[in-house]
Amino acid sequence: MSAVDTPAIQLARTPKSRLSQVDFDNLQFGQILSDHMLVAEYADGQWKEVSIVPYGDISISPSTSALHYGQSIFEGIKAYKFADGTVSIFRPDKNHERFNKSAVRLNMPEVPEEIFMGGLKALINLDRDWVPATPGASLYIRPFMFGTEAALGVHPSLSYKFIIITGPVGAYYNKPLRLKVETQFTRAAEGGVGFSKNAGNYALSLYPTRLAQEEGFDQLMWTDAQEHKYIEEAGTANLMFRVGDTIITPSGDTILHGVTRRSIVEVARHWGYQAEERKVSVKELIDGIKDGTVTEAFAAGTAATLTPITEIGYEGEIYTLPDPASREFSNKILQYLNDMRYGRIADEFGWNFIVD
Numbered sequence: 001m002s003a004v005d006t007p008a009i010q011l012a013r014t015p016k017s018r019l020s021q022v023d024f025d026n027l028q029f030g031q032i033l034s035d036h037m038l039v040a041e042y043a044d045g046q047w048k049e050v051s052i053v054p055y056g057d058i059s060i061s062p063s064t065s066a067l068h069y070g071q072s073i074f075e076g077i078k079a080y081k082f083a084d085g086t087v088s089i090f091r092p093d094k095n096h097e098r099f100n101k102s103a104v105r106l107n108m109p110e111v112p113e114e115i116f117m118g119g120l121k122a123l124i125n126l127d128r129d130w131v132p133a134t135p136g137a138s139l140y141i142r143p144f145m146f147g148t149e150a151a152l153g154v155h156p157s158l159s160y161k162f163i164i165i166t167g168p169v170g171a172y173y174n175k176p177l178r179l180k181v182e183t184q185f186t187r188a189a190e191g192g193v194g195f196s197k198n199a200g201n202y203a204l205s206l207y208p209t210r211l212a213q214e215e216g217f218d219q220l221m222w223t224d225a226q227e228h229k230y231i232e233e234a235g236t237a238n239l240m241f242r243v244g245d246t247i248i249t250p251s252g253d254t255i256l257h258g259v260t261r262r263s264i265v266e267v268a269r270h271w272g273y274q275a276e277e278r279k280v281s282v283k284e285l286i287d288g289i290k291d292g293t294v295t296e297a298f299a300a301g302t303a304a305t306l307t308p309i310t311e312i313g314y315e316g317e318i319y320t321l322p323d324p325a326s327r328e329f330s331n332k333i334l335q336y337l338n339d340m341r342y343g344r345i346a347d348e349f350g351w352n353f354i355v356d
C-alpha cells in the first residue's frame, strides 16, 4: 500500500510510560488506553495544529455544541503485530473514506489524508509497543471528531477536534449470537444517517437493545423503517447469510457499510462464490432457515471479524441455524482474514498497511 507522508506533527512524549503496568493477559475492551493520543484542531475554516500528546483528559465548555446537537462521528480500526514484530493496520484507507462520508452528512469538515492516515501512522509508530503480541490480540484504534464551538445557537459548529486514541484488546471469543428481529423500533430510514458512523446511531439503539436483552437475546436484527420487512444490520456489525454457494448481505444507505463486510464480499468473489448485496426480506431468511437452504448466518465487524448467529427470534418464534462448527464458509473466511491480518499468509489484496 502507498506510503503516506507524515504531516508536521508536534510531539510531546509522555514522561512516564504506563506500558509496564498493563496485564496483557486480561484486557477488557476499551479499558486500557495507550500512552499517546493525536489531537488536531479545526477553526476558521482550516485544520490548524496537529499534535501527539500524552493520553489524558481534555477540557470542554458546558455549551460545547456536540453535547447538545450531536455533531459527533467516529471510526473503529485494528492494528496487528506479526510474528516478526511488524505492525500492520487493516485497510485504514477504507475507514478514512467512510469517516469523511460521515463528516459530510453531518456537515462537518473532512479530515485530509495527511492528518488521518499520516496521523494514524505516526501515532501507531510511536506507541508500537502497545500493539499486543499475544495470540488473537490487537490494538484497537478509535479516531473521532466532534463540534467544539461553545454556543447554544443551532448551527453547524465553527470549530472541531479530531482525536485518535488507541488501546490493546484481547482475543475475541466468538460466542454465537441470538438475535431478535426488531419490528417496532427503527434504527435508520431512507434519507437519514444510517450509513454514517455517528454517535446518535448508537444512542438510539441502546433502549431497544436492552429490551431485547431482557428477553434473552444478545442483539437486534434491525429492519427497514417503513414496513419492518427487510433485514438491515445488527447495529454494531453487518449481517451476512449463505445460501448454496451464494453469500447474501443487505445493501443500501440505511446500513453502515462495514469494511469487514466489504472484505468478505471481495474474498468470496475471488474464491468463486457469488456475492449479492441486495434487499433481504425477513421472510426469505426465515423460510430459508426452515427449509435448510440458509446454511450459515453471521455478523461481520472489526471488533469480532465474524460471529456466528445460531438463533433468530421473530414474532415470538425462535429459528435455529446449523451448528457453527459445521459452517464451511464462515470458518474458512475467518481463518483467512486472521492469517492475513497477522501476516501469516501473503497479502493478496494489498490490505495490510505496514507501519514503518
Ligand SMILES: *Cc1c(COP(=O)(O)O)cnc(C)c1O
Pocket (backbone or CB within 6 Å): 076, 197, 201, 233, 234, 235, 236, 237, 238, 256, 257, 258, 259, 260, 261, 300, 301, 302, 303
Ligand atoms: C462500525 C459498524 C459496523 C461494522 O463496520 P466495520 O467497518 O466492519 O467495523 C457495522 N454497523 C455499524 C452500525 C457500525 O457502526
